[in-house]
Amino acid sequence: MTHSKGPRDDRWYLSLMSPNTKGPQFAWLDPTSIYINSTAFGDLLDDLCAELNPGQIDVVAGLDAMGFVLGAALAARLGRGFLPIRKAGKLCVETDSVSYGNYSGRTQDMEMRTPAFAPGTRVLLVDQWIETGGTMDGAIRLVERQKGTVAGLVAIAVEENDRTARYRETYSVTSAVLPGTPWQADCNAQSLGSFARYAPPRTFPTAGRSPAP
Ligand SMILES: O=P(O)(O)OC[C@H]1O[C@H](OP(=O)(O)OP(=O)(O)O)[C@H](O)[C@@H]1O
Numbered sequence: 001m002t003h004s005k006g007p008r009d010d011r012w013y014l015s016l017m018s019p020n021t022k023g024p025q026f027a028w029l030d031p032t033s034i035y036i037n038s039t040a041f042g043d044l045l046d047d048l049c050a051e052l053n054p055g056q057i058d059v060v061a062g063l064d065a066m067g068f069v070l071g072a073a074l075a076a077r078l079g080r081g082f083l084p085i086r087k088a089g090k091l092c093v094e095t096d097s098v099s100y101g102n103y104s105g106r107t108q109d110m111e112m113r114t115p116a117f118a119p120g121t122r123v124l125l126v127d128q129w130i131e132t133g134g135t136m137d138g139a140i141r142l143v144e145r146q147k148g149t150v151a152g153l154v155a156i157a158v159e160e161n162d163r164t165a166r167y168r169e170t171y172s173v174t175s176a177v178l179p180g181t182p183w184q185a186d187c188n189a190q191s192l193g194s195f196a197r198y199a200p201p202r203t204f205p206t207a208g209r210s211p212a213p
């Protein structure tokens with residue numbers, strides 16, 4: 001059930017996301033300023049959970065690294081376990097590995113423990129952001145190779161391109177940035193209107209106090 005949050009409805013927390021100040025070798029924005037604020041993080045999780053059905057999810061998998069934050073928080077809310085999908089070279093157990101490309105243009109490897117689950121296990125894949133979709137593609141391959149079923153994809157935002165259009169056709173995709181909204185248009189253009197009023201103090205932790213949206 002969704003409870004009205006009054007002025008905190010309408011995904012207000014997206015306006016806390018920080019613009020890149022370091023240049024093109026980095027992602028174009030930093031969504032982690034949502035996580036530091038308890039009200040913002042709680043509202044983000046509420047919005048995502050409102051669209052997820054725990055009855056159709058056996059385990060939540062999070063993508064290294066920031067997908068661990070969102071994925072583990074969602075797993076706890078949904079009452080499901082958490083499976084980390086790691087960048088290569090970290091896991092000390094048997095792993096399956098895939099190569100993938102991402103927004104940076106680099107090719108990297110990611111790994112998942114094997115065996116991680118029984119065939120037919122329904123795996124919800126969670127990452128912080130989907131830009132080109134290359135990272136999520138690697139994770140989908142890892143889950144499907146172990147004969148898991150992708151129960152859905154979750155991210156704060158899914159930028160729109162041919163690959164992510166296929167994701168929306170093929171899987172249940174849940175994002176805080178809703179398709180067809182001005183937020184989605186801004187994400188596709190990789191510049192948020194809210195950057196004009198971005199100021200670090202707006203994102204500071206409030207120790208339980210609700211910040212003004
Ligand atoms: O859709 P794509 O173009 O593949 O990009 C999305 C990925 O890039 C970012 O992670 P990054 O590899 O920068 O690592 P991090 O999570 O460790 O910050 C983001 O959190 C996704 O995992």
Ligand SMILES: Nc1ncnc2[nH]cnc12
Pocket residue numbers: 027028029030031066103128129130131
């Ligand atoms: N974390 C992120 N934030 C914004 N854009 C991204 N593109 C890929 N990862 C991203």
